[in-house]
Amino acid sequence: MSKNILVSYIIAAVGIFIVWYFIAMIFSVAMIPSPILVLQTLIDIFFSDIAIHAFYSLIRIIAGLFLAIVIGYPLGLAMGYFKKCDRFLSPLVYLTYPIPKISLLPIVMLLLGVGEFAKILMIFLIIVFQVVIAVRDGIREIPKETFYPLISLGASFKNFFVYVLWPAVLPKFLTAIRVAMATAISVLFFTETFGTKYGMGYFIMDAWLRVNYLEMYAGIIALSYIGLFIFGLIDFIEHITCRWQKRR
Amino acid sequence: MKNNSLVIQDVSLSYDNGKILAIENISFSVSADTVCVIIGPSGSGKSTLLRTIAGIEKNFDGNIFLGREKLSPKNKKIGFVPQNYGLYPWRTVEENILIGVKIKSKINDDIILKMNSIMESLGIFDFRHRFPGELSGGQQQRVSLARAFLLNADLLLMDEPFSALDAITREETQNIFLSLWKKNKLITILVTHDVDEALYLGKTIIVLSKKGRIWEILNNPFFGNREEIYNKNFIDMRARIREHIQKAGADI
Ligand SMILES: Nc1ncnc2c1ncn2[C@@H]1O[C@H](COP(=O)(O)OP(=O)(O)OP(=O)(O)O)[C@@H](O)[C@H]1O
Ligand SMILES: [Mg+2]
Numbered sequence: 001m002s003k004n005i006l007v008s009y010i011i012a013a014v015g016i017f018i019v020w021y022f023i024a025m026i027f028s029v030a031m032i033p034s035p036i037l038v039l040q041t042l043i044d045i046f047f048s049d050i051a052i053h054a055f056y057s058l059i060r061i062i063a064g065l066f067l068a069i070v071i072g073y074p075l076g077l078a079m080g081y082f083k084k085c086d087r088f089l090s091p092l093v094y095l096t097y098p099i100p101k102i103s104l105l106p107i108v109m110l111l112l113g114v115g116e117f118a119k120i121l122m123i124f125l126i127i128v129f130q131v132v133i134a135v136r137d138g139i140r141e142i143p144k145e146t147f148y149p150l151i152s153l154g155a156s157f158k159n160f161f162v163y164v165l166w167p168a169v170l171p172k173f174l175t176a177i178r179v180a181m182a183t184a185i186s187v188l189f190f191t192e193t194f195g196t197k198y199g200m201g202y203f204i205m206d207a208w209l210r211v212n213y214l215e216m217y218a219g220i221i222a223l224s225y226i227g228l229f230i231f232g233l234i235d236f237i238e239h240i241t242c243r244w245q246k247r248r
Numbered sequence: 249m250k251n252n253s254l255v256i257q258d259v260s261l262s263y264d265n266g267k268i269l270a271i272e273n274i275s276f277s278v279s280a281d282t283v284c285v286i287i288g289p290s291g292s293g294k295s296t297l298l299r300t301i302a303g304i305e306k307n308f309d310g311n312i313f314l315g316r317e318k319l320s321p322k323n324k325k326i327g328f329v330p331q332n333y334g335l336y337p338w339r340t341v342e343e344n345i346l347i348g349v350k351i352k353s354k355i356n357d358d359i360i361l362k363m364n365s366i367m368e369s370l371g372i373f374d375f376r377h378r379f380p381g382e383l384s385g386g387q388q389q390r391v392s393l394a395r396a397f398l399l400n401a402d403l404l405l406m407d408e409p410f411s412a413l414d415a416i417t418r419e420e421t422q423n424i425f426l427s428l429w430k431k432n433k434l435i436t437i438l439v440t441h442d443v444d445e446a447l448y449l450g451k452t453i454i455v456l457s458k459k460g461r462i463w464e465i466l467n468n469p470f471f472g473n474r475e476e477i478y479n480k481n482f483i484d485m486r487a488r489i490r491e492h493i494q495k496a497g498a499d500i
Contacts, residue, residue: 145330152302152328152405153351154321163347167338244338244379 033214042218049203049215050222056198058226060116060188064123065177072128073173076135077165086136093132101125102187114195122187127180134176138169171245174238178231185227200226252315253279254301254403254435259310261293261300270296271460274310278452281433283471285450287440287489289496293460294439295407301437302328302405314402314435325352327401331408333392335380341391342367342376348399359398366394370424386417393425397432404436410445422448426472443490447482448474455489458496 017035024034042050079086079093105122112118146164155163192201200223207216255277262269271293278284286294299305301312303321312319319326327348328334335344345367349359367373370390372383380388389409396404409425410418426449429436440446446453451471457463466485476482 145332145334146336148299148302148304148330149328149334149347150351151304152321152326153348154303154323154326155351159351163336163339167336242338244381 030213033217037214038217038221041214042221045215045218046222050200050219053198053200053203053219054222054226056196057188057192057200057223060119060192060199061123061181061184061226061230064120064184064188065127065181067120067124068127068131068180069177071124072131073135076132077139079132080136080139080169081165093129097129097133101183102190105187105191109195116196119188119191119196119199122191123184126184126187127177130176130180131173134172135169138172139165142168171238171242174234174242178234181230181234182227185223185230189223253277254319254437255311255313256301257311257313259297259300259308259312261296261305261308269460271300274460274462276452276454276462276465278435278437280435282451283429283436283438283449284452284454285438285440285446285468286454286456287443287446287450287493288456288463289458289493290441292456292458292496294441294456296460297456298328298405298407298437298439301403302326304328319403324403325399325401327396327399327404329392329396329404329406329409331411333380333388333409335388335391335395337379337381340377340379341372341383344380344391345395345398348395348401352399363394363398366398366428369428370394386413386421389413389421390424393421393428397428400432401434404434406436406438408439408441411440411442418445425449430472441493443486443493446489447486448472453489455492457492463492463496 020035024032075089079089101122104125108118108121108125112121142164146168147160150159150163153159188199189201189204192199193205196202200219204216204219204223207213207219257275259274260269260272274297276284286297288294296305300308301319303319303326314324317323325348336347339347342363345363346355346359349355364373367376370393372387372390372394375383375387375391380391383391389412392409396406410421413421422445438449440449447468447470449471450468453466453468455463455466466489468485470476470479470482470485
């Protein structure tokens with residue numbers, strides 16, 4: 001199974017490079033360098049130049065994601081499980097959820113400056129709403145009969161959580177993170193274009209200003225691989241923890 | 249402790265702040281080591297009554313005792329088997345069977361041995377690492393029986409446990425249930441809408457009327473016996489129950 005997936009990924013990657021190669025050959029301009037040169041550059045400068053930027057970006061994403069889960073999961077759980085909590089918090093969530101989070105960037109920067117925390121907060125804001133809503137809806141959708149055998153056993157809330165709430169919600173929760181992650185990476189790129197000398201956003205824009213297209217493309221590829229790595233990680237976690245779903 | 253009877257005293261329960269009276273003044277008792285079957289037309293409150301005894305419905309009037317104590321999920325072991333078997337799709341067969349024991353006591357080597365022998369006797373040992381979604385309905389039902397009997401409960405409650413099975417599987421599973429029960433006798437209440445099932449599995453049969461009251465409590469001499477279908481008394485009893493349920497059902 002996973003071998004086939006790997007093969008199809010490699011075929012797709014090779015396909016993209018072939019198309020890119022021919023486009024570069026046909027146009028033959030500095031703006032579109034050959035993928036071979038770009039890969040060469042990537043290999044040459046990855047450890048000396050790019051790695052530190054990739055590391056910064058990855059840490060910011062992980063910190064934002066971590067905060068979003070630590071705050072969003074319990075909130076969604078409470079809203080899904082306790083009706084009163086939901087009645088109280090739902091309006092708040094619905095009023096703030098549709099705001100494009102990127103438009104809050106100026107406010108966040110005014111209040112927090114352009115430092116690390118502002119960047120992490122932006123990622124947090126994008127992911128946390130998805131998490132809250134996915135967890136809340138996931139819990140609401142559990143038929144109440146599911147709890148009956150546990151209730152008659154005198155189960156505690158911890159038992160409910162372990163046997164029902166957590167596993168029932170997990171697939172939705174992971175999907176929400178996957179969806180939010182795409183937006184989070186774009187916004188991260190944007191926030192990294194100012195107020196920092198580290199991060200993939202900074203590296204790519206800096207290469208662009210220096211008219212170093214090879215490095216710029218190498219940066220774009222590196223950023224894509226960060227994304228690929230994160231998505232792969234989420235898929236892997238899902239594969240391990242949601243085995244029961246796959247085999248249905 | 250286990251040789252005590254279950255006593256239901258004047259139990260009533262209504263839904264929607266008293267608008268729907270689902271069961272009214274239900275009183276009966278089930279002595280130790282007895283299977284009691286509850287039968288009645290649709291909407292007569294069978295499931296409501298079972299959930300009330302199970303401690304799932306908490307706002308009821310009246311009293312429920314097991315032995316001298318008030319029955320509650322916290323101080324007694326209650327096994328509850330809902331119509332959809334109550335298995336957790338995200339847990340393997342083995343984990344599902346162990347849930348009751350894990351919550352109520354501790355898993356030890358004896359429990360594992362007992363579980364394996366129950367699984368063997370139910371023919372589900374080879375499926376123990378599968379997920380419920382990978383089993384047929386009959387196999388799932390056997391898993392839920394294994395869970396119920398491994399728990400060594402004080403009280404076993406089952407809501408139409410065999411009704412989703414096809415006729416042949418149902419008969420087979422009823423037999424499996426009865427032979428397991430004979431080896432691990434405990435107070436059991438089984439809800440059904442099938443008169444033949446009631447006569448085969450119920451030592452006591454409680455017939456509900458459509459308004460959630462008891463119509464009649466019958467002592468069933470044909471408990472555990474499928475061979476009496478030509479016996480005059482059997483035919484009469486079956487006809488009487490069937491007629492009542494049909495009439496009551498038609499009144500709705
Ligand atoms: N959660 C609920 N809220 C409101 N009314 C309910 C609820 N559950 C059951 N009722 C009502 O209570 C009455 C008894 O329902 P119950 O499910 O106990 O009947 P039953 O005998 O199990 O029926 P069936 O044979 O169809 O399963 C019905 O009139 C039903 O509509
Ligand atoms: Mg019912």
